[in-house]
Amino acid sequence: MLECDRARRSIVQYIADGEPALPVYASLRAHLGTCASCRAEAERLRAVEGALRVMPVAAPPVGLAPEVMRRVNSLGQPPREEWRLFSWETWVPVVAFAVALLIAMISMPANLLSSMTLYELESTLRALPGQAGGWLSPMESITRNELFWVIWTSLFVTMAGVGFSLSLRNLSREATAWLAEWCDRLTDVTDRAWQRARNAH
Amino acid sequence: MSDQDPLAELVSRCQQGDTVAFAQLVAATQADTYNVAYGVLRNPQEAQDMTQEVYLRAWRALPGFRGESKVQSWLYRVTVNTCLNRRRRLRKDLVLVDAEDALVDVAARGPSVPERVTLKERNRAIWAAVARLPEKYRLVITLFYQQELSYQEIADGLVLPLGTVKAHLNRARKALAEGLRLPEEGEDAGV
Ligand SMILES: [Zn+2]
Numbered sequence: 001m002l003e004c005d006r007a008r009r010s011i012v013q014y015i016a017d018g019e020p021a022l023p024v025y026a027s028l029r030a031h032l033g034t035c036a037s038c039r040a041e042a043e044r045l046r047a048v049e050g051a052l053r054v055m056p057v058a059a060p061p062v063g064l065a066p067e068v069m070r071r072v073n074s075l076g077q078p079p080r081e082e083w084r085l086f087s088w089e090t091w092v093p094v095v096a097f098a099v100a101l102l103i104a105m106i107s108m109p110a111n112l113l114s115s116m117t118l119y120e121l122e123s124t125l126r127a128l129p130g131q132a133g134g135w136l137s138p139m140e141s142i143t144r145n146e147l148f149w150v151i152w153t154s155l156f157v158t159m160a161g162v163g164f165s166l167s168l169r170n171l172s173r174e175a176t177a178w179l180a181e182w183c184d185r186l187t188d189v190t191d192r193a194w195q196r197a198r199n200a201h
Numbered sequence: 202m203s204d205q206d207p208l209a210e211l212v213s214r215c216q217q218g219d220t221v222a223f224a225q226l227v228a229a230t231q232a233d234t235y236n237v238a239y240g241v242l243r244n245p246q247e248a249q250d251m252t253q254e255v256y257l258r259a260w261r262a263l264p265g266f267r268g269e270s271k272v273q274s275w276l277y278r279v280t281v282n283t284c285l286n287r288r289r290r291l292r293k294d295l296v297l298v299d300a301e302d303a304l305v306d307v308a309a310r311g312p313s314v315p316e317r318v319t320l321k322e323r324n325r326a327i328w329a330a331v332a333r334l335p336e337k338y339r340l341v342i343t344l345f346y347q348q349e350l351s352y353q354e355i356a357d358g359l360v361l362p363l364g365t366v367k368a369h370l371n372r373a374r375k376a377l378a379e380g381l382r383l384p385e386e387g388e389d390a391g392v
């Protein structure tokens with residue numbers, strides 16, 4: 001029985017692969033020589049395999065392609081520069097830009113912001129209750145930490161890069177490809193800087 | 202774009218809005234698309250509607266296709282997603298059958314093969330049992346045996362791990378075989 005359990009585990013793949021004379025199947029083949037029940041299972045699997053290999057393909061109806069083309073022609077040009085609301089191509093860059101802006105805002109020295117309304121927004125953010133406020137408050141104390149700034153800057157660059165490249169995506173695929181490569185390189189540089197900073201610590 | 206892909210040139214023309222090139226792409230791939238759609242949906246009208254839907258989506262999405270994969274694999278992916286979504290929507294109106302339950306059901310009831318059968322009749326019974334398999338199993342069967350894709354190509358097309366593809370195929374084969382009662386065996390004749 002234990003033998004059968006072992007045989008049943010590999011027999012399906014063995015039959016499906018066309019019963020190859022591989023060493024891994026040596027014990028299975030030996031078992032099939034002595035066990036009628038597993039031999040019957042092999043016979044059933046062969047029947048299934050044979051049937052599946054000649055299963056008829058469903059042919060498309062004659063009018064299908066013309067109908068497709070009629071509908072495509074009525075659609076006109078593919079909507080290359082369309083901004084689809086709620087598609088990821090729209091909201092991902094928006095969110096990325098928002099995060100980049102938030103990072104830049106929080107990073108700016110307070111005296112630069114003093115005359116701007118942004119400052120008020122920043123203080124509002126800092127005054128946020130619970131987790132959000134708690135997350136923002138320790139930043140004051142670690143602003144001189146080199147590692148922090150490397151991560152912070154690379155996060156900003158990534159977010160801005162994602163926002164920027166995805167915004168251009170709908171305008172020109174070539175520009176996007178070029179930008180994507182450029183962003184990759186930039187990420188590489190920041191990555192290396194981060195590694196160096198981490199090793200230094 | 203990969204050099205081996207004969208459809209790559211057509212695709213770049215389609216991306217410029219060339220509908221003649223798209224018509225050629227449709228002509229070259231519609232048999233595969235329709236067969237996969239039929240494999241999932243098991244209904245000629247549904248398969249036809251979804252094939253049209255696939256090409257309309259493809260036409261809209263082609264400008265964003267960057268040639269990371271072959272056009273055919275990309276089309277398979279669009280087809281599978283479109284048809285599985287359709288199936289899900291259709292199933293809301295039908296009795297919900299758990300995929301594993303259905304697999305067990307096929308294994309239990311099996312392709313009913315009468316005492317004396319020709320090979321052709323036995324094959325027909327097995328094909329009928331394939332139609333009763335849950336769609337995720339039917340789908341890999343269609344892609345492997347009819348579209349003659351490799352395990353790796355199926356894995357890429359369905360965005361599944363290679364092991365999962367093999368496991369799906371083996372479970373389907375096993376379920377089909379378990380239910381099968383070959384007359385020459387003589388063991389429990391009553392199915
Ligand atoms: Zn055995």
